[in-house]
Amino acid sequence: MHDLLRQLACNISREECFIGDVETLRGEYMSKLRRVTAINYKDKLVLPSMNKVEVKVRTFLTVNGPQSIEDALFKRFLLLRVLVLNCSLVQSIPNYIGKLIHLRLLNLDYTRISCLPKSIGSLKNLQVLSLRWCDDLHTLPSAMTLLSSLRCLDLLGTKINQVPKGIGKLKLLTCFGDYPVGDGSDNAVIQDGWKLEELSSLSQMRYLCLVKLERAAHCSRNAVLTDKRHLQKLILEWTEHGEGSYSKEDVSNTEKVFEQLIPPHNLEVMCILHFLGQQYPTWFGATCLSSLMSLVFIGVRSCVHLPPIGQLPNLKFLRIEGAHAVTKVGPEFVGCKKGDPVCDELVAFPKLEWLIFADMPNWEEWSFFEEEVAAADVRGEDGAAEIRKVDAQPARVRLLPHLLKLQLHGCPKLRDLPQQLGKDTACLKELSLSGRSNLKAVEDRPMLSEVLAIGYCEGLERICNLPQVTELRVSGCPNLSHVEGLGSLQRLLLGEDMQEVSSRWVPRLQEEHQRLHGEDLVDNMGKR
Template structure:
């Protein structure tokens, strides 16, 4: 074979699915014949030579769906490191530092095993970071890379003092675990400069270093953990784990070849893994080794282009395809395929041949709290690994609107089927979701006894699981849909009534409540809500407006309510609780599209009300004394909005009203005339009017 070197990307802080050029083999195998003895001898001699060139060989692990790293290193080694990381004793000149010194690949493997161990999760580090250092140790670059890793943000600072300041602010008072992988620098003075800003972490902070030289550990004044050469059986496990597919069985001849390869690698994990990764890409071990020499010409051009980039460059697939397009590398013979499709095919072909290494972030099994933005979704494995996060407590998208259906590798129905301890489950903004997943349905209630928060605002969900009321610990429910089946409504509303809800609640499809007593079963008045939204179906024609009022009467909230929205209400008048002292803490009120309402309630007596929005009340012709309710009315109101009031003609002004009004908005009220609006305003008020349909009278001219 002919071994060449390609650049390998460090696994420092992947933010998207990234791909790195992996080391690969040139191969001249044409058949598995009698010449294999001499050819293998030549190969292994070259491997032994390259193994001695430690500084020049920048190889990393290939990734594949195999067993975890725990099977690749003796467990006792990992336990020693874990005990050190989680011990209560601390270095007065913290953070404490431990260097793992060993042959190429072994220290990295052990560090990965330790880094992902559940015991480290229990140690409650505030920050965990993995930084690949390599043989190019530049103080500013290393320090800035550490900063970018712990903050998850790119930093372009060229001033070392500024980088130190930012890193100090991030780490001060916080317990952190920092892994510095593949360190070669032996200059103590350079390390001391990097270490300066790392000394501000909280007691218990740890730095774990992987290196191949004891001088490196000495220069860092760290404790040393020496790794001995792997035993023969351990070498075979490493090789087997990387080389064999799950369904592959070795015959005696292939076993003999494999054992000889392992023997010649002389316990060098890096060589074992490199050869194993390459062999794994083939269906049978003695099959042809794929190499650059045998690549099709169109793939050779694309791959050779990658050599233009510097060492440790991280490729983003989509960006690389665009670069290939710019070089006119992506030509389709049929001229019917888009260049991006061709580029996708080329890239996947190179990936399948192990010329690129895929680094997708997996969600650790020990994850308890998981929040993310849309741009983060591609950084993970489509949430596939989340299925194994049995200890998950919260699932929270923090973007307002997001479309993630194209990024799920698993069904959202299966996502939470095995999770028993979830406490906060939010699908807010998940616009493709049409129903609450079955995993939150009746068949799994016994698994969700800890669920405290269930949110699915801004989704397409229109119905509730019938027995959701059995979630006795549920305290936050963003949205509730009244069932269309009249026979089931009573049971459903009773289930809602049994929940001790707090915060915000939106009750939709209220028009489905035909019996006002069912509304009473919801027990809204005894819930600790601060925001309530009640919504009827738009354009619904009521059978009996009196029953509509009774339903709304029985949905009266508690006195703690601060925000209330009533949408598409079909009654001709509002119940008394909307405008009496029972809502003394109300600061926001919105009445929208209540088209059958003939008069406004006495909202002026709501002493805490700061914002009032009245929209689309087509039945209102006049607003008079009934709107104010007392001598001093709207004493706290700051913002008042009237919009789309098609029949509104008159507005009676009251001198003692609106003493704090700052913003008045009147729009699309075509019949409103003769209004002395300036009387409503204070000196700092802002007036917004639809000047095309509204005529103003200036009291100064009268």
């Protein structure tokens, strides 16, 4: 905001808004105040004397959070709609908070509270309760199930071990961050987590994050998620453990539970975190995920193959990170098998714009289509024709027609990129490669149109025939000795470790640029 506009806004609202040390407030001003931001420099937040003053403050926020707040805040500010105490060192909330019956939003993120008072159940108008990253909070009171107006319950990063039975009573919930899953075997009022069945009555859900899914038992209902026609974002998270720390029974149970978590057709964003199974559910395809726009896999260590998601009609963003068991990515990823008639007019990843692979240390081969065996003209010593495998691309296939950015980070064994990348991907603007010591060359990518960024590819030797690339960024490539065929290059950024090795080919780039554009590339060269 421009300083003059800010000054005008402050001047107009000066009688309704206060920012500063609340101890300096005078009683005669309190009747007009509606919004208070308390900047505190002491261990305890102390309010000024307000005898016989009608307080109509609706919003109270803290900055430089105190260690404690006197009960007067909860006794005098009875008309509060918004109370934000996040990032403070407050360790407890007084029972008197139950008197704030008009409260709509309560934010206790990053506080040191260890419990919530039972009186919180009296907040019948509370719509948002945010308890993110409360490291000392491990139990939720049974009164939580009385918050009949609650729309959002956010427990992100808070390690809740005990929860009240009956969360399904909060039928207006639309946002639930870090729903701790349990098997519900003890049938007690307070349990170690909620059963998946308790989600059945939460039909208004728009955002849902399920954590500790390894503890889930079989669902009695397969439609626990399918009937949530408003659900747009779904996160499924298993607790991360070391490889080999789960039994075969654990893996089998995880795969069965995942098979039952069939999402609704309207889902737009899905994240799979630390799935410990070895195979994806059968519904993982275009039918159930037809509206999906963003898909993220992180820490899926045991699955040997990637799921067949190449025909998801609306997918725009795909990130796959930590797929340690994958050694080969083939046509199953596209969703096309050899001899399948749909391949004749296949559009692979029809709307995908951003594709990211990261931390895949065992990935060696990447192809999009079935390999066919063809006899070459070259003959061996015994006169027999040598056999060479080539990608057999169907005649009318459209591959990644809208891909803009491709990133590969931490894939050291990947030997080469599919030839179709940069040839058939007409919209590809940016290719970023790092930590891939097995790559020898990046060449013959005529459709790559803007940026090529390469970092710490020790084995890289050649960058050739990239006629539309306008910006080249290189660092950590000590063996890069041959760079040419970059006729459109306008900007070159080199790491400090590239100064010596680049002296072999930068002069040729300068000559080429001078010949084609009539200006010196040095004028457009950056150093980093």
